[in-house]
Amino acid sequence: MADARARITVVRDKGAGLLLDVDGALGVLAGLAAARDAAERAARFGVAAVDVRASDHFGAASVSTRRLTRKGLVGLAVTSAASRVAPFGGYKGQGLAMAVTLLGAVLTGMPPDWRLSQVGAGTAGRDRHVGHFVPAIDPAAFAGEEQFTAHLAELLDTVRTAPRAGQEPVLAHERRRRATGIPPDAGTARRLAGPADRLGVPGPVGVPERAEASAK
Numbered sequence: 001m002a003d004a005r006a007r008i009t010v011v012r013d014k015g016a017g018l019l020l021d022v023d024g025a026l027g028v029l030a031g032l033a034a035a036r037d038a039a040e041r042a043a044r045f046g047v048a049a050v051d052v053r054a055s056d057h058f059g060a061a062s063v064s065t066r067r068l069t070r071k072g073l074v075g076l077a078v079t080s081a082a083s084r085v086a087p088f089g090g091y092k093g094q095g096l097a098m099a100v101t102l103l104g105a106v107l108t109g110m111p112p113d114w115r116l117s118q119v120g121a122g123t124a125g126r127d128r129h130v131g132h133f134v135p136a137i138d139p140a141a142f143a144g145e146e147q148f149t150a151h152l153a154e155l156l157d158t159v160r161t162a163p164r165a166g167q168e169p170v171l172a173h174e175r176r177r178r179a180t181g182i183p184p185d186a187g188t189a190r191r192l193a194g195p196a197d198r199l200g201v202p203g204p205v206g207v208p209e210r211a212e213a214s215a216k
Helices: 027-045 062-069 094-106 145-161 170-180 186-199 209-215
Strands: 009-013 017-021 047-055 130-137
Touching: 017 027, 027 047, 027 062, 027 130, 062 130, 094 130
Parallel strands: 017 047
Antiparallel strands: 009 017, 047 130
């Protein structure tokens, strides 16, 4: 469980590399602190990476990476987490999962995923030993801002205008969700129906269970 009174301290500082101990802070706060430090150091060194240890549930990684992109940096956010997926005998996906464990757990000195407690199962006020890894890259140190911006725009335009292969384009799906909202699963909708009724507001309409099963 996250500690609302946690204090972030520097464990090791190598200039372009920094290790923070966040004392059980909520993962989103730890990630933002890491992104802030990574951005400041990338501006000085061209490349910087911040490791975080003794953290909790990370939440949406985009919260951290957007802080980097607003600074004109290339960023990445990786976190360790309790195991939920069994290893797969093949290489597709398994290699990526191991790379995430290497960066988020091994590099930060935190336990691997199979030794972590699931969200909500920890002890209140004590960290779950989650680790994060947030690197930042300044394009000016490599291709240069002008060339990087031009090539990035071309890459994004190519992906966004590519013909679909039988599925709805991602951006069209995003536009529909922004317009109509994101429907919760049937179980969540049932749990929210009671509070909505007590407050006198419309309850959420969940995705039918049959649709959930087919999506899985």
